[in-house]
Amino acid sequence: MTMNLELQGKRVLVTAGTKGVGKAVVGLLHEQGAKVLTTARTQPDDTLADHFVTADLTTVEGCRQVAEAVKARLGGVDIIVHVLGGSTAPGGGFAMLGEEEWLQELNLNLLPAVRLDRALLPGMLDQGAGVIIHITSIQRVLPLPESTTGYAAAKAALSTYSKSLSKEVSPKGIRVLRVAPGWIETEASVALAERLAQQAGTDYEGGKKIIMNSLGGIPIGRPSKPIEVANLILFLCSPRAATITGTEYIIDGGTVPTV
Structure with a gap:
């Protein structure tokens, strides 16, 4: 992406920014001159320490560490891109999903976004501006019963939460959007x-x-390629998308068969 998206100097948090879509988003933001802090459970060798926080975002303590790092290192945040997500649940349908498996899906795909938004949104509201991007999934409308029931349900919850949040904070200057990838x-x-x-x-x-x-x-x-999804995310983060909020953008190569 070569156009100027007016992101120079913007303070950005990207979760799960060391692989896949998250890494692509971080790279594009750096090209645009943004100040980026990212996080994962382990730090890659090619990531600068002052741009990275080692934390387990599936825990309350991990989210607290990241929120504190954002405030200490960036002095606040203008953009949050919640990329973290995935599934560790076994295949085999609903009978394979016990209490532990359901909690794992929620702790990975829903609660980190809720916790970090809760910690960082007050600062955005004080400044009267900000953007939050939640990465959902087409699985929320196209679940695979054999293998993705828990993941799909957690992503559906994230999407509903995101829509509700957008209705609350958009009148106060905070845009909240969702990007729903298919297979990447x-x-x-x-x-x-x-x-x-x-x-x-x-x-x-x-x-x-x-x-x-x-x-x-x-x-x-x-x-899709990670960079293709990242290009969409970056545009939505930018002032060029200034009147877009509360919506979900599907990027799946046409996988979802319905209108």
């Missing part, structure tokens, strides 16, 4: 496709087709 070709999804390919006795492209078929197909014939 991240490191984790590449590993999944390779594993499925090995099990099926095919190659990586064959493994990708297995995943696409499980989703009912992707009309453009491929998953």
Whole structure:
């Protein structure tokens, strides 16, 4: 992305910013001259310490550490991009999801955003401006009963929370939006496709087709790239999207089959 998005000097928190979409978002923000703080459970070798917080955001304490770091290092925040999410739940349908599995899905996909917003929104409200982006998923409208029930439900909760928050704080200058990706070709999804390919006795492209078929197909014939999702997120963060709030943008190559 080469256009000037007027993000120079903006103070930004990006969760899960060391891999996949989060890493792509961080890279684009740096190119635009933003001041970016990111977080994950472990710090990669190529990440500067003053731009990074090591924290487990699935815990109350981890969220507190990150919120304090934002205030101490950035002096507040103008933009929050909640990328953190995923699933550790086993396949096998609803019977495989016990109390622990449900709590894990909520603690990974919903509560970190709620906790960090609660800690950082007062500062945004004081300054009368800010942007919050919640990364949801098409799984909230296209759950896979065999494997994503808990994840899809948690992302649906995140989407509902985000919409409600937007209605409350948009009149006060804070834009709140959602981006719902479909299948993205991240490191984790590449590993999944390779594993499925090995099990099926095919190659990586064959493994990708297995995943696409499980989703009912992707009309453009491929998953999204992290940078493609990051480009959308960056535009929505920018003043060029100044009248956009409360909405969800699907970026899935046409996977969702309904209007």
